Amino acid sequence: MGNQSNRMMRKEVPENQTWNLRDIFSSREDWEKELDAVQEDVESVTQFKNRLNEGSKTLLQCLEAKEELLRRFNLAASYASLKQTVDHTDTASQKDAARVEEAGSKINASLAFTESEIIALPKEKIDACLAEEEGLQSFKKYLTDLQNRKPHTLGEETEETLAALGSVFSAPYNIYNRGKLSDMQFDSFVDEEGNELPLSFALYEGKYSSSVSADVRRNSYESFVNTLQKYKNSFAATYATQVNQEVITARLRKYDSVTDMLLEPQQVTKEMYNNQLDIIQEELAPHMRKYARLKKRELGLDKLTFADLHAPLDPDFKIETSYEEGAETVKEALKIMGDEYNEMVEKALSERWVDYADNVGKSTGAFCSSPYGAHPYVLMTWPDTMRGTFTLAHELGHAGHFYLAGRYQRMTNTRPSRYFIEAPSTMNEMLLGHHLLSKDNDKRTKRWVILQLLGTYFHNFVTHLLEGELQRRVYSLAEDGEPLTASVLSEQKSDILKSFWGDTVEIDEGASLTWMRQPHYYMGLYPYTYSAGLTVSTLVSKDIINEGQPAVDRWLDVLKAGGTMEPLDLIKKAGVDMSDPDNIRKAVAYVGSLIDELEESYE
Structure with missing residues (x-):
């Protein structure tokens, strides 16, 4: 992040380095007017409630009204969110973003009837509507996808109850982030010259783990892992809650497995999902081991520890570019x-x-x-x-x-x-x-260009893929009724890393806690x-x-x-x-x- 004192405040940034939000709204006043207007215009859609079985004309009018309302809301929401992301210290932007979130919850609740009413329509009725109203053709995939959810849809009351519990279902993700970004305190560590350096989650992941210095990498890792150790049981309970609610939901909705439920919105077969996980792990491992051995040799390391995996191979070479x-x-x-x-x-x-x-x-x-x-x-x-x-x-x-x-x-x-x-x-x-x-x-x-491309492959074919392998194992254990404790999660992660890296990388106890480091486990099969x-x-x-x-x-x-x-x-x-x-x-x-x-x- 660099030193706060020499970083500009947002208002000091030259305009050409910033994006132009006037392309969405010419002023904050215009934005505010539109946000109010969109909320008032919800009835352009709610007037169709309990009427979607009237026929193709009504169905088309409802879908077009809903799309138009969401288009307008989406622009208002984007404007507020983009404004906030460039300056989180601006309290006015924070308030605006909160207003949008509240408006969004209300609007989504008001529009929820459209999907449940469409799912309730018999397939024949949908087919007939599509045949007689040409305008509906461009909604065909949307209507078909909704119909495909029918076997897994519960009664209207149950669906409304589940929708109302949305914030409870997203609680594990929020608790994880709160723990990781607000509560975790890391001890500082010492570099090779004896300087004491501060440590945080972002500093470790974004800076020290890829430091040129082996001392910085290894000492920061040790302090980082010490803190993870203290939180592992509560983080495991948080993750287990996430997985259990997914397993229970899959059973309630009569899916064969939680994997079937999570793959359905992606429209991907189980075979395609398993192919990605199986083939890359099996066939990429020998290449990555070769890469690890090269790294150990060129960096002159006695051994390649898990803390050294992101060490830069040609650290002194940078191509300066404006x-x-x-x-x-x-x-x-x-x-x-x-x-x-x-x-x-x-x-x-x-x-x-x-x-x-x-x-x-x-x-x-x-x-x-x-x-x-x-x-x-x-x-x-x-x-x-x-x-x-x-x-x-x-x-x-x-x-x-x-x-x-x-x-x-x-x-x-x-x-x-x-x-x-x-x-x-x-x-x-x-x-x-x-x-x-x-x-x-x-x-x-x-060589530098090849290293950049390998960085892309490491990120997607190793880091994220091995997260995916842990998910696959965890869902299988949960469905068999295995309790997901910290030691079970660490054992599985350690086993995955060892079978991928073989004896080229030392997989220590800290490496087995990698399941605590990413939020992706709370996002389905992502x-x-x-x-x-x-x-x-x-x-x-x-x-x-x-x-x-x-x-x-x-x-x-x-x-x-x-x-x-x-x-x-x-x-x-x-x-x-x-x-x-x-x-x-x-x-x-x-x-x-x-x-x-x-x-x-x-x-």
């Missing part, structure tokens, strides 16, 4: 994507869609928010090094996806399955990596989807580089399709069949080839 130069590099790398896509990239970079300043109170990390009816907004903090270009390219991948989906689809049809969401973003990282590697660079620059998106982008980016235009056109069609197709069919449109496990093997083999190339650069 935001302007980085933006130019990203533009060059994405030229291959054609006119329409490049027009979007050009606008994003010249019309202030990106907020890249570093100021006190700004959210860390990076994201892309794409409110329908406005343009996407990207948040990041420019690091003054080439690493920033990968972050920028990644977030512009999300932006390009939803910009095109928003241009070609109605709001209801813009979001595809979560299984696909990380493909367009990692695609741009792949194209940027290829662009940088194809330049006539010296050995060290090439972690494994990172590897699915990256598998897709690895294969399709190769097609784009080898075939050029025809492969680009297929990819753009996929982005424009938004949420109109199930993920398997959507990805087939790009030329990849994710039900064929060989495609996962090809992506893993590519990671192996990068590691081989890296090793050669040291010879």
Whole structure:
């Protein structure tokens, strides 16, 4: 985060480094007026309550009214949320964000009847409505998806009760975050020169774990793990509560298993889910062990501990880059994507869609928010090094996806399955990596680019994937009635890490507490989807580089399709069949080839 004293306050940031929220509302007064108006206009939808069985006209009018109301609310919510993320110290923005949250709860409660009434309609009735009202065709997938939930829907009263308990169901996630971000206090530690350094969750994960100094990495790890130890039983109870409520809900809703319930909204088969977990663990492990041995040798370490996994391989080498130069590099790398896509990239970079300043109170990390009816907004903090270009390219991948989906689809049809969401973003990282590697660079620059790409694969194919493996085991244990205690969770995590890393990395007791470090376990079957998106982008980016235009056109069609197709069919449109496990093997083999190339650069 750097020293607070030399960081700018938000009001001191030059305007060109900030995003332009006037593209959504020209002033806060306009925003406030619209937020009030949207809440008053809820009756444009509630007038249809208990009337959805009247026929196709009424159904269409209701769906259009609901979509329009949500479009307006979404813009108001995005405006408040974007304002807050750039300065959490601004109390007015905090209040505005709280107002939006309250309004959202009320609006969602008022609109809940639409889905339950549609689910209650007989399938024949829906088919007849679709046949006689052409306007309903663009809602077809939405209506079909709702009908598919029918076997798992409970009585209206029960559904209302479960909806009212929403905040209770999300309590484990909130308790986890409160414990992690507010209560945990870490002891400071000493570096190799005897300086005492402060420690927090964010400092460990974001800074010390990838420090150049082995002393800093290992000593901060020791202090970090000591604190985790003190919280493991309460964190285990919190996570067990999350899992148990999911298992109970799956039984109540008559799913064969909790996995079936969690995969249903993703529209992914169990086989596709298991393929990602099985094949990557089995086939990537030998390559990653080779990478670990290389790291140990080149860094001159007596042993590679779990604390050393993120040690930088070429720590002294940094490519300094300004935001302007980085933006130019990203533009060059994405030229291959054609006119329409490049027009979007050009606008994003010249019309202030990106907020890249570093100021006190700004959210860390990076994201892309794409409110329908406005343009996407990207948040990041420019690091003054080439690493920033990968972050920028990644977030512009999300932006390009939803910009095109928003241009070609109605709001209801813009979001595809979560299984696909990380493909367009990692695609741009792949194209940027290829662009940088194809330049006539010296050995060290090439090595740096390979290390950036390996960072992307480590994040998605190792960290998140092994989270996914723990989830798979935990759900299976819970369904067998095994109590999920801290020692059970640690044993499972330790076993997963040992079978992946073999004897190349020392898996100590602290490593077995990795289940305490990420919030993803509270988000359904989310972690494994990172590897699915990256598998897709690895294969399709190769097609784009080898075939050029025809492969680009297929990819753009996929982005424009938004949420109109199930993920398997959507990805087939790009030329990849994710039900064929060989495609996962090809992506893993590519990671192996990068590691081989890296090793050669040291010879």
